[in-house]
Amino acid sequence: MEARIVKVAFVGFGNVGQALARLLLSKEEELQQQYGVWVRVTGIATGRHGIALDLDGIDLKQAIRVVQQGRSLEGLSAQRCSETDEFLKSSQAEVLFESIPVNYQNGQPALDILRQALFYGMHAITANKGPVVHGYTELVQIAEKNNRRFLFEATVMDGAPVFSLFRHCLPAIRLQRVSGILNSTTNFILTRMEQGERFEQAVRAAQAIGIAETDPSGDIDGWDSAIKLAALATVLMGFPLKPQEVERVGIRGLTEDEVQGAFNRGQRWKLVCRAWRDGPRVYAKVAPELVGPDSPMYNVEGTSSIVQFETDTLGQLTLLEHNPSPNTTAYGLFADFIQAICSG
């Protein structure tokens, strides 16, 4: 198959951005042969490693090396650029991959970046939950108007197909209820506490393997669960919810004794997400629940996650993802990329 060049730009080049870069390199041949696509990265904009712009293509291997050595990407740049809007425009990209840190409150600045990318005629692909809950309707509208796509598979359950499952495989279905364990960090912490670790120890262990932030409150206080649940309600149940509208209890209130005691009695504390229809509304709640061995949630350990869908026509369908990594999230962005360039 004759391959056409597709120019792409990255905004955000942390663990996920770099994993995507490696995936694009390792799938180079499939992209060319199966999809007729040759990816050229024309821009990478980061928060701490500067900006690189080169319309002839940036060497991804080199970019990963530079960032991992803590150096600036500017040495790889063919032109100067210091501002995101100018960066987007100058990149001439057909697809933008955005993976900057989440902002639970209003989705910024990611929301503005994606809006601008769509405005410049790019497909906007994000791993960021903020713009999904704070700008879904608007971004979808702008995308449709410009005959482009706004896609975000990597935002919930890492790269596991959740949104695309409903979009492509479950036509004319009505989602009545959704429940699940959607936050890896708290699940990892609770699993360690069952083994006798203290809360603070378990948090440090999560930080050591890179799944918890220096300030882990986004996970521990349930914000990450709440924003993912809000994204599911917004997109799959057609009821826009903000994370602030989700009833939310984190895991700080659970003591080591409670967690270990429950485990010894054959039960497990899990931070469970639930959203359900009630008349015309959708309600959503994140809270610790005691789960018994008869629940599929019981065996979801460490960083694994689960989501259960109750629908009108298919009964209950459950999706389990085992031990995801940044590579998994990167695959979500990659799948969106193929979806965008092959359908738009």
Add this chain to the structure above:
Amino acid sequence: MEARIVKVAFVGFGNVGQALARLLLSKEEELQQQYGVWVRVTGIATGRHGIALDLDGIDLKQAIRVVQQGRSLEGLSAQRCSETDEFLKSSQAEVLFESIPVNYQNGQPALDILRQALFYGMHAITANKGPVVHGYTELVQIAEKNNRRFLFEATVMDGAPVFSLFRHCLPAIRLQRVSGILNSTTNFILTRMEQGERFEQAVRAAQAIGIAETDPSGDIDGWDSAIKLAALATVLMGFPLKPQEVERVGIRGLTEDEVQGAFNRGQRWKLVCRAWRDGPRVYAKVAPELVGPDSPMYNVEGTSSIVQFETDTLGQLTLLEHNPSPNTTAYGLFADFIQAICSG
């Protein structure tokens, strides 16, 4: 949205065909409003209730009633027809739904019927595993040549999206291994035996709720599991396998004492399907396995089923379907229908 009439025909009108008929009736409004489609059933051919043909449309409610009363559909027919090929041609259908009983050995006569339907320019949609394992490559080729679709979501895991998941949501992925519990009847029987029922009692219970045939050997000897596993290997791993090529041990060798004893020791006997790559080949095996509580298979009870996919880029992804029914299978056919008529 302006609706266009889509003529469809049924070959096979048992539990699944009737459930599909009810689903088409209940989703009439969505089909019209979301997809611009108005379904007109122009033919129903059955093994025991005759054939009905009417280009002006057969009343589905009446057809269900007639069949459930054990009467012949010929009273609803506008023209005489006694032969399947003539039926297909005369129906002028755009879509064929085929759901006749499975033939493990060679997929006939379903294979011929689907081939003929594609030849007449219809989309061919089946709930029948036989033609998938015995005619996949050929039927896909004929479909492509005629710009039609051969779809079969309802053949494995009932209506749960398995094939469409890989087709639409997991681009450029390589499936390395698949495992699962794919046969409801044996899983139901084993669950009853754990409660102290004898094998024959459990078989009769399965027959009483309509999940086991009068001759239950297709399930019990592992043929149903083997043909489903062969379908997964053929379609998702690109390695055509016949059920005869699957190493196959059924559940007849398991005694009540073994099953109950294992259960009392915290383990469960499950009829497990496994397929895996070994160099250029794919091997497949169906056999009873002892499963512990740490496995997601442990909690799969009664008629529920599970499938686990190990892939190169996404790690392990598991799909669980709870308590399926003929309605679930019907939804698989329905989803294929929308896929076919909306994608050309």
